[in-house]
Amino acid sequence: MLKLSRSLLLLLLAVSTLQAQSAKAPIRVVIVGLVHGHVQGFLRDFQKSQDATLVAIVEPDTALAARYEKKFSLDHSLFHTDLEETLNSTHPDAVLVYTTILDHRRVIEAAAKHGISSMVEKPLATTMPDTLAIRDAARKYRVHVLVNYETTWxxxxxxxxxxxxxxxxxxxxxxxxxxxxxxxxxxxxxxxxxxxxxxxxxxxxxxxxxxxxxxxxxxxxxxxxxxxxxxxxxxxxxxxxxxxxxxxxxxxxxxxxxxxxxxxxxxxxxxxxxxxxxxxxxxxxxxxxxxxxxxxxxxxxxxxxxxxxxxPAQESTSLKYLAAVLHGEVKDLGDLTSxxxxxxxxxxxxxxxxxxxxxxxxxxxxxxx
Structure with missing residues (x-):
């Protein structure tokens, strides 16, 4: 009986350890859009990041995509032109949106329908109708929508x-x-x-x-x-x-x-x-x-x-913060990104x-x- 209890305890500890390691696994992200210049900062940093893994880039302008592929020595297989196809094939945890501000609503709503959270560049939207539609989508599909400002960090x-x-x-x-x-x-x-x-x-x-x-x-x-x-x-x-x-x-x-x-x-x-x-x-x-x-x-x-x-380490960069939010380690309520x-x-x-x-x-x- 004692041996059984000890074995059970070791099993539970092993499961707990695996769960903790899984919770800390890098989040899978898709970049949507390359027309916002702030994307270059992420592309410079993502390869050394332990918080996120880039699984795809969606950019319909193939000439622009080719420029970025060459400039940042990116794998050609990362590039896609269709958002819906990419979400279906890569199953990311979040999308990082570098489109025009006008396109934020379209991308957020598309991702939300898949249960995927979004982080967009500031500001959130261009109009109040789009703002409220984004809020409705986040509530309906229970996803996070975060806004990245340089000054947050x-x-x-x-x-x-x-x-x-x-x-x-x-x-x-x-x-x-x-x-x-x-x-x-x-x-x-x-x-x-x-x-x-x-x-x-x-x-x-x-x-x-x-x-x-x-x-x-x-x-x-x-x-x-x-x-x-x-x-x-x-x-x-x-x-x-x-x-x-x-x-x-x-x-x-x-x-x-x-x-x-x-x-x-x-x-x-x-x-x-x-x-x-x-x-x-x-x-x-x-x-x-x-x-x-x-x-x-x-x-x-x-x-x-x-x-x-x-x-704090979890709040020092946008990727660390996004990962902490998705891992449930930080609550995105009432702060600068929320x-x-x-x-x-x-x-x-x-x-x-x-x-x-x-x-x-x-x-x-x-x-x-």
């Missing part, structure tokens, strides 16, 4: 938000967020990217959507998902010879009870920047790059420049576009859950 942002959450800044009254660069053409955005990035239908707007989403994402998390009272925005095109169809500069004022946020997305900065300033009744926190901060608290005569603590956060982000962006076009402030109400 900045330890400086995490620490600034933590200082606010822990009450170290007092009541936050003013937030200022600067995002952007010199302009997509000026920095050499590729020919597969620039045409749709500067198209008001395929991208939603110009700098307003391209960089306004970063600040909207950060303040939504800061405000615990609360819907703003109102949004007021102005846009302009300072370089009409380059960007005739969309804005290249915008200012968005987002009003909450007892707090205002000013978002400054632009394709007219003299250099690339992504930084945030939080001002509270007891202190301030200003982010400096991915890991730096400037802080000053009530009673202090000078600023300090601490380095933010490193992010669907619920990004539905509110889209409310802000949509209201900002309406405000800029109409010249009037747009009042908002929480969406039905």
């Amino acid at each position: 900045y330890s400086s942002n995490a620490q600034a938000l933590r200082l606010a959450k822990d009450g170290k800044l007092g009541d936050v009254r003013k937030v200022v967020v600067h995002d952007g660069h010199e302009g997509p053409r000026e920095i050499g955005v590729g020919p597969e990217w620039l045409p749709w990035l500067t198209d008001p239908v395929k991208n939603g707007a110009g700098s307003l959507f391209d960089f306004g989403c970063y600040g909207a994402d950060l303040i939504t998390v800061l405000m615990h998902g609360q819907t703003p009272l109102s949004v007021t925005a102005v846009t302009q095109t300072d370089k009409p010879g380059i960007y005739p169809k969309v804005d290249d500069d915008a200012t968005i004022i987002v009003r909450y009870p007892k707090m205002q946020a000013v978002l400054m997305p632009s394709w007219n900065w003299s250099f690339a920047r992504k930084d945030m300033e939080l001002y509270g009744t007891q202190g301030m926190a200003l982010t400096v790059g991915p890991s730096g901060l400037r802080t000053r608290f009530q009673g202090e005569k000078e600023e300090s420049s601490p380095t933010a603590p490193a992010l 669907l619920d956060t990004n539905v509110t982000v889209m409310q802000i962006l949509d209201a900002a576009r309406t405000s800029a076009n109409s010249g009037h402030t747009v009042n908002l109400k929480p969406l039905p859950r």
Whole structure:
């Protein structure tokens, strides 16, 4: 009896070990689209990743696919042209979407029907109808839909938000967020990217959507998902010879009870920047790059420049985070990547576009859950 119990125990331990190893297995991912330039970062990194395995790339433009195959020395067998065929033949855990923003809904809905989760590049969508359709698909098929922002993986942002959450800044009254660069053409955005990035239908707007989403994402998390009272925005095109169809500069004022946020997305900065300033009744926190901060608290005569603590390993890169979510190790609720956060982000962006076009402030109400 003792031997039987010991054998059973060893068997259970072996099964438990296998299950744990299986849970940590790299997730299988399919890249959908090669027209979004951010895909290059993933292609540079995936071969050394222990978190994900690339099983296919879907790109209907065979000439573009051939360029990427050569540039990144990719196996020709990875490439497909039809999304549905690829999902049926490869059975991935998730799709990484690098299409136009307009195409996000189509890809997410197609993947969701197979029970496959999605991670898309920011922002989530171009319109509120598409946003709500994405939310409906995620709920119906019980899949994750995540939005990847570069600034999510900045330890400086995490620490600034933590200082606010822990009450170290007092009541936050003013937030200022600067995002952007010199302009997509000026920095050499590729020919597969620039045409749709500067198209008001395929991208939603110009700098307003391209960089306004970063600040909207950060303040939504800061405000615990609360819907703003109102949004007021102005846009302009300072370089009409380059960007005739969309804005290249915008200012968005987002009003909450007892707090205002000013978002400054632009394709007219003299250099690339992504930084945030939080001002509270007891202190301030200003982010400096991915890991730096400037802080000053009530009673202090000078600023300090601490380095933010490193992010937890599971939350340090988009692939690590996606794998942790799919393994059930991280809950994607109310954070910078989560669907619920990004539905509110889209409310802000949509209201900002309406405000800029109409010249009037747009009042908002929480969406039905």
